Amino acid sequence: MKGLSVRNCPICGGAEVVILHRQKFALLEGHPLADGYDVVCCVRCGFVYADTTATKEDYERFYAEFSKYEDRQFTSGAGETPWDAKRLQDTARQIAVLVANKKARILDMGCANGGLLKSLSQLGFQNLCGIDPSPVCVENVKRLGLEARVGSLFNLPAEIGQFDCVILSHVLEHVQDLKSATQSISQLTKSEGGGIYVEVPTLLFILTIRLRHSRTLTPSTSITFPLRPYRTCWGLWVIL
Numbered sequence: 001m002k003g004l005s006v007r008n009c010p011i012c013g014g015a016e017v018v019i020l021h022r023q024k025f026a027l028l029e030g031h032p033l034a035d036g037y038d039v040v041c042c043v044r045c046g047f048v049y050a051d052t053t054a055t056k057e058d059y060e061r062f063y064a065e066f067s068k069y070e071d072r073q074f075t076s077g078a079g080e081t082p083w084d085a086k087r088l089q090d091t092a093r094q095i096a097v098l099v100a101n102k103k104a105r106i107l108d109m110g111c112a113n114g115g116l117l118k119s120l121s122q123l124g125f126q127n128l129c130g131i132d133p134s135p136v137c138v139e140n141v142k143r144l145g146l147e148a149r150v151g152s153l154f155n156l157p158a159e160i161g162q163f164d165c166v167i168l169s170h171v172l173e174h175v176q177d178l179k180s181a182t183q184s185i186s187q188l189t190k191s192e193g194g195g196i197y198v199e200v201p202t203l204l205f206i207l208t209i210r211l212r213h214s215r216t217l218t219p220s221t222s223i224t225f226p227l228r229p230y231r232t233c234w235g236l237w238v239i240l
């Protein structure tokens with residue numbers, strides 16, 4: 001069914017969409033994100049995204065005050081479960097193939113409780129930094145003996161500087177304002193020899209998650225996962 005979106009396409013700005021799916025959520029009182037949205041496909045460019053009424057500011061508040069990633073035991077990103085630890089170790093090894101210099105300045109944007117930073121540290125990387133909107137997550141990372149700052153792509157910590165490698169591991173699919181995010185990523189990446197590492201969920205990842213009785217769409221899902229690169233384990237996209 002064709003219609004006009006609430007939120008214009010984050011890629012081309014188009015408003016005409018095909019509604020693919022209607023998603024509803026049961027949320028806690030005071031939750032800043034929408035309790036439902038349509039998953040739509042842009043008629044002009046084919047991009048599939050969550051047509052949510054939530055704004056960039058709503059997302060910022062959600063990740064600062066309602067972040068599920070603060071819970072070390074029940075969410076991904078901390079490496080507390082065997083499945084999550086293996087996933088983060090695999091990602092760290094992929095990054096180590098691409099970044100040979102162990103003194104390279106590396107940023108994990110949306111670092112949660114620092115599981116990936118810890119895996120990178122165990123591989124010998126010495127110049128690591130995490131950024132997360134949740135002060136609780138940042139404190140958890142610091143307890144690991146690693147550097148972390150409170151912030152986001154839309155609220156960079158003061159004097160954060162530039163990095164040889166900027167990691168966005170399972171972050172972009174939660175970003176509402178892709179255009180501003182891209183500008184921040186560019187600002188954070190050294191123009192000479194710097195690179196970014198992007199990892200997003202794909203069909204294979206979703207299948208794995210579903211087997212663990214988890215949800216594939218959440219209130220904070222802003223864009224959807226690519227359909228084609230599912231053949232690549234963990235949906236690895238490398239842009240370096």
Ligand SMILES: [Zn+2]
Nearest residue numbers: 009012042045
């Ligand atoms: Zn579009």
